[in-house]
Amino acid sequence: MKLSLLKSSLMSLLLVLQGCGEAPRTSGEDILERCLEAAGGREALSGLHVIHTVDSLSMAGMSGISESWWVREPFTGLNVTELGPVRQEVLIREDSVWTVDRNGHLSPGGIEERDQMELSRMTVFYDYLLNTALASPGADTLLDGVTAVSVTLKDHPNVVFYHSREDWLPVMMRAATMGIEVRSYPGGYTDIDGIMTPSYSVSIIPALGQTMETHNLLTEYNVPVPESIFVLTSGTADWSLEGQGEEYPVRIMGEHLYLDGTVQGQRVNILLDSGAGATVLDSALASRLGLEGTGRLPASGIGGTREFSFARVDEYSAAGAVVRDQTLAVMPLADQFYSATGQRIDLILGYDFLSRFATRIDYGRETITLREPGTSGIPEEGASVLHAERSMGLLSVNAVLEDSVPVRLIVDTGAGGNIHLTPSFFDAHPGFLAGRPTFDTEMEGIGGTDSIAGFRVSTVTLGDYKVPGGLCSSFDGGEILSGFDGILGSGVLSRFAVTMDYDSGLLILQPSSLFETGMPETLTGMGLEIREGMLRVRSVVTGSPAERAGLREGDMLVSVDGAPVSGEDLHGITGLLPDREDVPVVLGIRRGGDETGLELVTGRLVP
Template identity: 25%
Template sequence: MSPAAQPQGVFVLAPDAESRWVPFDFTPGNQLRFSLTIDGRPATAILDTGVSYSVLSRRFADAAALKVMAGGSATAIGGLVPIGWAATRDVSFGALTRQGGGLAVATLPALATGSTEPVDLLVGRDLTARYALDIHFEARRFRLLPSGRLPFRGRAAPLSISRDRMVYVSQATLGATHLRPMIVDTGDGSSITVTSPGWQAAAIDNVRTTTTISFGLAGTVTSTIGIVPSLRIGELVARNVEVRIEPPRGFSESIDAAGRIGTGFLQNYRVLLDPGAGRMILSPGRKADLPPLRSTSGLLFGIDRDRLRVLHVMRGSPAAESGWQEGDMICRIDGQPVPRNYGTLPLATWSAGKPGRTVALGLCDGRERMLTLREFY
């Protein structure tokens, strides 16, 4: 049975919701990771407004001895994903407790977060949309408030829950075209994603592009990436915006969306998502409108304990021109071993370092290769 046909449970928001902040950190895939409890068990979760029904990992469901019923399949980045459904006693985080109801169940691969450690739950629209979701990116915390609350001022944009896909949606203007619906997707670590027809309709000249990859539950997808001078979302005009262009008939087209607004964009603001009040509020942070960090190496990695696995070599990059391949393994950077907490250290910034710098990369087979950084998009 579909999760939509299952009991939704009883929602209780504590009266002191304003003080019930939930701290989070960022996964290597730039998603918001935090802790909660499921039936009294501690679990890790990602805040994912691009998911209609929260998804529990099959691994957690098995460990908790939850009875999983077959539920068909769901559309995700990379293709279709088989899902099930499991009843739960309660789910609790911040000021919110949901009693009863249940969760969709699927395999949640670690690669979807860019990490070696998978999470237990994707917290989706079904758990959050009744409330105003206040995300304070600079403080790395969020909270759920009664809908209609306005805890800070900023630029307003329309926000609703789509009737067909049941996810958060807004709209944007890029170049010569108006894009809607745009899924507001906190589970997407990239910035702005648009369809191939949407990019063509925008007709923006003189944007240098390269390739990158996106991670989804069903696998990885290669897309084109560039930086545009400006983008409008409601009252907000954002500058120097990174935009990904999906291949023809990509994920967004398959679900009749114009694209996605991801965490890579939202993290430049304090954000209030309140579909009940019909609004998204964006208050610029210190990094708003600054040129985004861009790769000068052309290597995109997955962290595999004490080594880096090359997942993609960007088109036209120094790495592409010097023969790097997907699957190459790096164990040392300028003589330093790759530590297990690599993603949290200054060492990890080398791949977007100053153009002209030459980096010595030690492969795990003992060879060493030199790579000179430069701008290429």
């Protein structure tokens, strides 16, 4: 599951939507020069040294305020956005960027914040107009009946301004942040100190179905900068860690990690998911605890997009850590995932939790260990240390498939399987599947079910280790994952004791007791789910042992080699099925009102 709040990036982009003037159709440099003159002229724009803005915001049923300060030399910027219960701060100081998330946690900026920094450097003080080498006018286009010329930033081709041919003021700005397109429509231009400034803007995020309205309350140029304004107001320590370095048990079930914890003192079942950009509370549990959600925002993930709200939680705990005064995402979890997992999930531990610690997961020992951030406790023997990039609250690392194909993969403890590759990967490697046997199946995610194609990858290299790639898949992933090649799931991660240190930007791998074997590979080709307390065949892979045995979608599995099974055996079924190829097993099936036995001979889904 991936949760993305685009407000601070969006506000920085909105800030640069300032005017241009009228000119006949002529060369690109002349167009940019006339835009410069219309915005206020070279002298006025070159003389800009400080910008201060305050804007009101409304989005997803929430309202708020955004305030920004910018200084040209040395280049410094601060954006503070408060929207409903959510507060986020971004500080830029020359070549560094820092953020404070909605729960007051201070951390270095990730990929999108650094992109925002570079974009702001070019646009906030109109450098892209003052230096015509930074932008390139392009073709005309028709926008709502207005002919507009496009102006693209050369170093940021995903950022395009559209200026009206009638008055040369911007009528739209289109930008992409980590694959998510934002379209902003400014208007109501006014002259402030000789510089044309929009008084409002409507911004649309098509992929998420969201609209944000911004109204300027104050714009000031070249005013004194308050003392100590460029300081982030991170919260005081909102967590405590008892027994630092102690091991706590986790349960591996269906290639997912579960552990016990509490929310508001109530015992809960937790899914540990480094692929979740936020910690998520089940909506039914929130209701029982009397927590009221605010807003309606989209969460993008495998299978599509779901809506979530925010709720304030006094305290939750897991693995010896207690975290206090948190704003958590809220959406249905327990009922949503029970049929596919057999687990009623009360809480998903994501970025909000994991980023506060150096977290070690030993899949072989089935334990989790937390340490203070920046104290990874790197084992000396057999450890491989990988640089981990952070983006949207997710960690990603470089890997190599089959000794020759470099990939950037999100580290996702919440994803079953080995490696799931995005359309962006196949756009860059169109021949990767040529000659490989494939099969069609499904993957369950936060947004529902996604159809995927399965295939085998011989090896994946992570740092100093090369391990079998095993069964992998291609999946849609949506626009939010378009900046990555894929997801690194538990099938590969289980071969290691994995340490994730967000503060230091490190992923540390050491072989676990599962290093040689990994997790069991499916040898049947049938997908099961719980339906009315029984095991229902949800899917049958074409050409698989399950199809050859005669299984059909909708069959009820009632026994394995004569041993009765029910919905409670969803995870235990693996132990009843053979773990080797070419082994026969009799499956008791109820189809309609009849029961029958089908002999299935185990085998690989693809060579």
